[in-house]
Structures are given as structure tokens and as C-alpha cells.
Amino acid sequence: MAITVNIGEAKTRLSELIARVEAGEEVVIARGNAPVARLTALEDDKRRRAQQAIARIRALRDSGDIKPVTVEEILAWRHEGHKY
Structure with missing residues (x-):
């Protein structure tokens, strides 16, 4: 399951988002409503x-x-x- 956060929120919650990625979730980072990046576990x-x-x-x-x-x-x- 992927969650979507905007860039400002991603900056503020980066450690938490990385922990969620390590737990198997996918994080999509958006600028406005447009997705621009995806965090996945290596x-x-x-x-x-x-x-x-x-x-x-x-x-x-x-x-x-x-x-x-x-x-x-x-x-x-x-x-x-x-x-x-």
C-alpha cells in the first residue's frame, strides 16, 4: 500500500517515512497533486x-x-x- 505526502510534509516527517518504507510500505512524494518521487526499500x-x-x-x-x-x-x- 502506498501513501502520498507533499514535499513539505516529507521534509518534516522524513525519519518516520523511512521507517514506514523499511516496514514494507511505499511512499509517494507529490508537489501539489502531481507525484514526483517514490520511496521504496532497496x-x-x-x-x-x-x-x-x-x-x-x-x-x-x-x-x-x-x-x-x-x-x-x-x-x-x-x-x-x-x-x-
């Missing part, structure tokens, strides 16, 4: 991006487009490009 954004990345990796894994790698292939790659 960890939520990081977590959401990580979950999206994991979902894409799982979808790719399950798509069958990637063939399994054998231990022998991994061992062969270990020295690939080395000059003895």
Missing part, C-alpha cells in the same frame, strides 16, 4: 531483481536448450588455452 528491489534472475535461469535450465556438461569436459576445459 532490499525489495534487489530481492525482486534476484528472484527475476533466478526465474530466468531456471526457465533456461528447464527449456532443454542447454546440454549437460560431463566431468570429462570440465577437466578438458581446465587446461584449454594453457601453453606448456
Whole structure:
């Protein structure tokens, strides 16, 4: 749930608004009646991006487009490009 506050109120209540954001709420800051900024928790954004990345990796894994790698292939790659 998002709450909307004007800029002056946001200046006065910044600590309280940040505490609400940390608790999971979203705060929209408005100039007059027009929204100009949004406060959201950074960890939520990081977590959401990580979950999206994991979902894409799982979808790719399950798509069958990637063939399994054998231990022998991994061992062969270990020295690939080395000059003895």
C-alpha cells in the first residue's frame, strides 16, 4: 500500500517515512497533486531483481536448450588455452 505526502510534509516527517518504507510500505512524494518521487526499500528491489534472475535461469535450465556438461569436459576445459 502506498501513501502520498507533499514535499513539505516529507521534509518534516522524513525519519518516520523511512521507517514506514523499511516496514514494507511505499511512499509517494507529490508537489501539489502531481507525484514526483517514490520511496521504496532497496532490499525489495534487489530481492525482486534476484528472484527475476533466478526465474530466468531456471526457465533456461528447464527449456532443454542447454546440454549437460560431463566431468570429462570440465577437466578438458581446465587446461584449454594453457601453453606448456
